[in-house]
Amino acid sequence: MVLIAPSILSADFSKLGDEIKAVEKAGADWIHIDVMDGHFVPNITIGPVVVSKIRKTSKIFFDVHLMIEKPIKYVEQFAKAGADLITVHAEACDNLKSIINKIKENNCKAGVSINPETSIDAIKNIIKDVDLVLIMSVHPGFGGQSFIEDVLPKIKQAKKLIDKTNRNIFLEVDGGINNKNAKTVKQNGANVLVAGNYVFSSKDYKKAIQLLKEYL
Helix, strand or coil: CCEEECEHHHCCHHHHHHHHHHHHHCCCCEEEEEEEECCCCCCECCCHHHHHHHHCCCCCEEEEEEECCCHHHCHHHHHHHCCCEEEEEHHHCCCHHHHHHHHHHCCCEEEEEECCCCCHHHHCCCHHHCCEEEEECCCCCCCCCCCCHHHHHHHHHHHHHHHHHCCCCEEEEECCCCCCCHHHHHHCCCCEEECCHHHHCCCCHHHHHHHHHHCC
């Protein structure tokens, strides 16, 4: 089964609670929350306070993606705000094992992510300890970018490493996902697809999500 996780980075922030309710009603499985600090990536989005407010609007699974420097400083805040899963970037962590442990200590599932140019070797030794691996298929920082096809072999590599652990670890892909590439991404091993611009720029959220699922 493949899960669809619309990214609220592409939602209308003037009515964020309503947007979350709308995509949940339309068939979304998770909500993907991109947190950016203007340092690790050249953009600033939302913090724990906003997450805590939107948490009150829905019980859907909150997939919080920290694209920030020194993420270990903020794990507890996002956990208390209502995150169900917290993903950090290998590129932003000096000690991945330590931060993965901290996420779990705060009763959240733990994920690790790598950028398109980062080798799978960067997370090879930590995969056995996480609940999710996130492969970025665009350069993080802004929504609406085109899918980078060169990451497909990396998705396949991640799937092989996950299979060796004999654990149920999610393999998520984020960036440029649409009805034209969803099937290929799934065929390479992904089982969680982040779709921000494709869903939120559509006139019919339900149809957009259904189309993604039909192509899977």
